[in-house]
Amino acid sequence: MDSNLLKVFIAVANTKSISNGAKELGFTQSNMTLRIKQLEKILGQELFHRTNKGVVLTQEGEKFFPYAVDIVKKVEEATLKIRNINHQELLRIGSTQSNTTIRLSKFIDKLDKDFKDMKLEFVVDSSLNLIEQLLDYKLDIAFVNGKPKQKDLEVLNVFKEDIVLVEPKDKEPENIIYSYKNGCLNRIFLEEYLTEEKKVQYKKVNIENYELILSCVKTGYGVALFSREIIEKFGYENKLKITSMDFRLDTYLICRKDYLPMIEGYLRQITL
Template identity: 30%
Template sequence: MAGPINFTDLQVFRSVVEEGGIVKAARKLHRVPSNVSKRIKQLESSMGVTLFHRDRQRLHLSPTGELLRGYADRLVQLSEEARAAVSGANPRGLLKLGALESTAASRLPGLLAAFHRQYPDVRLELTMGTNDFLVQAVVDRRLDAAFIAEPPARILAHMPVFRERLALISSPDHPPIKRPQDIKSASLIAFPDGCAYRRVLQRWLGHDVFSTKRMLELGSYHAIIACVASGTGVALVPESVLDTMAQTSVRRHPLPKTLADMSTPLVWRDGEISPPVLALRTLVASFKKAARR
């Protein structure tokens, strides 16, 4: 029967994997090689598995060892984060942040600039994508946090950050759009499946009408708005994005308030907030407070 896992044994295991062998790991850990070998055997014994295949003087990770490696990395990282969080030290390391393209373009520049000034030891890596892509990336731990467009699944914690208002846009000479019938012959221009704003457009049109419309899928608001301005079709976009592209000539058509008003929440994995994510959440809260004054 497998016993409890010793955390020190996990740290030794991780070092052996990273250094590529017992001797190098022993040198890094300031231990004798026999002690490192003993620790690895204790870990294998406590778990009842083989973590390495031994070929003369070389060690090769077994499939079980590969699986444990991922858990060991996460546990050691969590231990380091916990120590940093409770010590009051400034956060450091990598923050993998996701955002909708609209949020990144119109809402984040000032916030990220302030974050960079206040937390210079955190390296920020920004990934853009659709709502559904970002949610799944946070769930899968490919991202630490993300700004999305819809209430998240229960596995994710969240806080509302920005208010968005959506508007239909058309070429300047298009007649007023007040109901779905007013765009009967027009093509739709939208992000691919997974976009929350695309789902709003589908709800407004109705599923049956939406499914019969000609669709041009693009991955950039600049491209979408340029195509709309040229008369290619109509699109649904946040007004905050339009405000950053005032030089582009399009006509705005309001949606019903129940569809037009949306919230942009910041999401992270519930119970797994890291010091960089906590720092971002604190900064976001201060920005919201300042905006209400």
């Protein structure tokens, strides 16, 4: 079976769209449709239901998906070995915005020094979205907030965070929780904490700029949860009321258990 047909199947299944799958692989939509039909003919089963919003896997497609992913992975691994490649050519890295702000540049510098020929690709997103992309084999590793519970994920390293609640110094804040974006675990943890402590419902507001969030908190518009290192980086340590939290929300460097990076040992030992 042609592994390229399987790559087409995986792309369409992940994007739930033939057109989006085509964009991901750089194919035309008609080419993608033809290849899907070829694969369905080989298997003797329909793999997708066509809907007005795109496509969804049939029951047979859902059963076939993990086998397709495994076959493509094994073909890629075999190709690397045949070409006598014994180093990581490309590392696809996912990172939360908080880790990007305080740690990712140091990580890049170390990789550049120790693996000159390795290319890097980056995705910055919320922890929940990064985990989803990692499980879909779209990333090789990811820095996420909090220890993941998914059984298919492996923890490579842990970076301790001093998590603090930030509030305005001399005024009562509005009942607003600021965070970077939906899926941000800082917001989820803070909402649970404040709801339990103060028995008040909070409005949630996303702002994709940490310095602006800190400025809004300083002015009294709401509260937020940060690593202390971020507050210090932007020079707000003396401008806010800062309260240490009694829960851990460390940064975890993770990968798939069945898709360990070739530099696994290096990643387990790295300090940042």
